[in-house]
Amino acid sequence: MKTHSLIKLAFLTVTIFSLHNCTLFNLPNGSEKSTLGENTYYSPKIRNLPPPKDKIIVGVYKFRDQTGQYKAAENGASWSTAIPQGTTTILLKALEDSHWFTPIERENIGNLMNERQIIRSTRKEYAGNDANESSSLPPLLFAGLLLEGGVISYDTNVMTGGIGARYFGLGAGAQYRQDRITVYLRAVSTSTGEILKTVYTSKTILSTSVNGNFFRFIDTERLLESDIGVTQNEPVQLAVTEAIEKAVLSLIIEGVKDNIWANKQKNPFDFNKIIDDYSSEEKINDSRIIGNKFPDQDRGKMSVFAYAEGFKIKDDYVNAKMNIGGKLGFKYFFNDYLNAEVNVNAVTFENEGIFKKNVLMSELNLECLLLPKYKLSPFIYAGAGMFPLSNKTLYKAQIGGGLEYLVSQNLGLRAVSQYDLGFTDDWDNLINGKRKDMGVRIGLGINYYFGSKKTKN
Template sequence: MKKFTFIKIILLSLILFFLQNCTLFNLSTGSEKSTLGEVTNYTPEIKNLPAPRDKIVVGVYKFRDQTGQYKAAENGASWSTAVPQGTTTILLKALEDSKWFTAIERENIGNLLNERQIIRSTRKEYSGNDSNDASGLPPLLFAGILMEGGIISYDTNVMTGGIGARYFGLGAGAQYRQDRITVYLRAVSTSTGEIIKTVYTSKTILSTSFNGNFFRFIDAERLLESDIGITQNEPVHLAVTEAIEKAVLSMIIEGVRDNLWTNKQTSPHDFDKIIANYSSEVKLNDARLIGNKFPSQQRGKMSVFGNVEAFKIKGDYVNSKLNIGGKVGVKYFITDNLNAEVNLSAVTLENEGILKRSVLMSEVNAEYLFLPKFKFSPFVYTGVGSFFHPAKTVYKAQVGGGVEYLISPNFALRAMSQYDLGFTDDWDDYVNGKRKDMGVRFGLGLNYYFGAKNIKK
């Protein structure tokens, strides 16, 4: 009894230590001081643009959320908006950071005019004999261009998915969700009312969740259960800011390209490289897929791969063991989705104290990749194979599946599982009953893609 009490004290101490040190998972256990706002990927780009020949006086009356969407709520209704309502302020900040525009107050022009009237009245009332110039104020700037537009869509659940596994009370999983926000920005000439330029940008918003749990009966009366998880949501405010900054950057570059405004030429071609890079992005964007996925992420026509795999025989003997082996192979894509695969693997058939034999297996598979132009894609495959038994060649079929993630245009990480279906019952040199011998395997691997990208669809 004393021993069990001591164990309980140790376990409780470890749990308290873990909870008090949640900063290991970037979880705050106390209040944090205020900081400056984060910057986006495009903030340095608009700040480092070459200077304009003359700044453009621009007014923004209203740049608002035009979606009218409210936040999704699991229980009941939510009256909080899905998109921040201060987007006019975000646009003005981006225009200021670019140093290409002189932004003037138009969103709350009534407040400005009232304050100027108060100044005139006060000066006139208390100026005494110097009332001739008491009410004089500098004239207000007028805008040569108005910036109009807004956030026109907020699409939720553009892509969702997850992966998980559980074995003998121990499990882990991950889920993700991708939303998308879309911004339109247009420049309007105040002298003619002409819309001289319109740009359109979008930004995905990613939410991810990771969790793990442990569930095990220690004995007939005691249960040990543990859970851990973390969820991270990309701030909508930063996504809106990045989309607006990208729109401002596009507006400036396209305006210089189309001779709507000019930059101060500190060197003969200081803007040419920026325009060339932007034109390349526009050309690539013409074939862009929904969800901010680009054709450059498409797999090549061929690939070679290597996997580390754990194999376990399911035969007639008991106490089968999981052993680590490997697989190498080559794939040839017939279409974007379908490829043919040939591979060679080394596995170990083992039942503890009874059988242990290392063999080579060869397989031919047909694999279907569900999302070939996306970084993350599930896949399934099936085929036939054989392994070289000391006395004969044994044939089998296999079926499997998994997920793949492109970490670069050529390299992809893979996680897979496979079930080997035997045609005979003598893998372990023992025939017993009608059930054929089988095998199960799990693997992690690396795929290298190469060859022409423009393959048959």
Template structure:
């Protein structure tokens, strides 16, 4: 009994050591990390590399706050933590400094500044009576020609969610993702007359992903082996807010150059033409962008030629059906972006081991429906009828199928599909037996080549 106890203790200790080693190999944190400087986003570098103005613009920011009132989603009770960081004014001021276009002045906590200046005056009056009266007075505060207003106006949770997983014989793995989205509005206001000079808005998605694997198996009737591993990664909301604000600042600068609201700070607009052209290109691309950062377009022409390699298996009245390889060639004509007529010819081999083997030439006619015709990646469904020709009289059938298509290059798409064939009669192999008609299942992988007009 004591030996059994020692064995269990030894096994558990060894398992813990192995898990600790695996955590290091997988890059999982096992020790505290030192504090570091904050990360830079893509737009931090772009702001710092902007062409400089002739002279900087004095600008004030009173409040640039979270206007959503959104709390963090919680699965266990109430969570009173806000979903959006509350220091967005500070983030905006940092972005203005990084751009080197502006001189930000303190306005968020101006009461503290005025109080401190009052303390300086009182101290001088009280303890500096013998100082030369011609000494320099406290200099005046800077005032801004432009104020920046706006804030975080939207935090949308779970705009896209999904996952993928599989489990077989106690071994399984899965992955999940979730996307949130944050939206920023920023406007420039003239302090001369209160006119709103320009308004821009930007958005940024926030991605959370997880990958999990598990093993669950009975070794025998009394012993169970179970193991799990998983990694979850959440994009920091603060970095997402920072990136959206930096993008808004860059957009405001470029819009101001185009509309000439920066006055003498931009003496020669030609110096900034490259930045303006890049911004205009992004505006054109952004015109068709939809939720999920997807860009629908016209990727498919009105004709297509395609070829498939198929794995085929019969389900007839004999036993031991075998899998065979066949092929399919055909063309499609699109009557609408979603609907097309398909005509194809394929080679189909029906085989039952050591019983019968017959090869058919099969022309087919189908009507196909593409679910998302304006996207590169789309599922599709089709159905139709066909005839099976061999040395004996023709056989007739119907078919339905579906699959996935991805347009990976100009006018070229890869397809993966499955098709179910059902005979009109139970005589493909020459034997009529039972009520069930002969059937077949096919799996295909192929290419579509689009030609013609879009």
């Protein structure tokens, strides 16, 4: 059997097996039964709050989508709204789950009044002499508070990004997109009309896509191609529910802090812990921006770093080889963006079978961190360096850049690349032509921050 026939048979076997067993890739392969609705992060928090001193009767007439936003469509216009239209129902469920409020029906008060009138008319018609007594109904509850507000913003493509690579027909990539919704909720006293408290929450909506593909010519007439990918979109309904539940939780906590209402004093320390956690979140939120996970002062005034680097010389010989070396250094930050760096690093100059030399270099760089308030930030730097070689000192310049990701308040992971620009042509002890010797390096490492900055008020 020919080679391409064997490849074709193997490819068809794998394809049929993959399509038959979609669960291999966590893909649905049939209909699913109905389930209870999913919980959000704040669902158990509002359910497990300490009980109130007295439940508050609250009415919600309208808590709706105020954005006017429609779903984005690639082709033509879409008349489907981006925000669910049942946000009043979501709010009433959150109020009920909290056990701090007694929600009463006000959104469809007309239906309720009509039904009560039907009950009175029916009882009066068939009660005979006892018509007046039997036709009476218990009085409706009236609300001490009205809750107003709504979903006031839906911002698309707040943050987008991706990464991908392709090599000889084999490729893979990943993309993400963040949208953002904003909710405002206010409590209004029905006796005075005073706005007692207003809270505001927001929630990001994440969409991710991962894909891979492969194609290659088996021979001049046959092309083998394969694709696989998974896309996941966070449901907008769950994001709206979480933002509303967070708003209800914030309203309860801030109301207790301002003595608008009170919890039952079985164990006051239970609620004190909740208030302390909420106050800590407020302090962090004071200096937060969109996409930011750390306040300004979290990156320290100084840092030490260590990299593992691969270095490859670009000289007059052929067969240059990349070898692994290392770099140790210290940074001092003038401000959030700019720092000075000094380091020592060990590299190896090698042309396979021709020349090899271990070299110890020292460098001085000026670095700019482009997005210091974000967890993931690109950086660029430039500077000069020197190293001893063959009983003399050689000088060079370097430029570089990369990405830093903060895994904690003090620790950052770095991916870096650098280009070394030589001033002479004798790094390999050979002067040949006008071209100067140079070097290329790529590396991975850690950056540890210490020393606090002055906090800006």
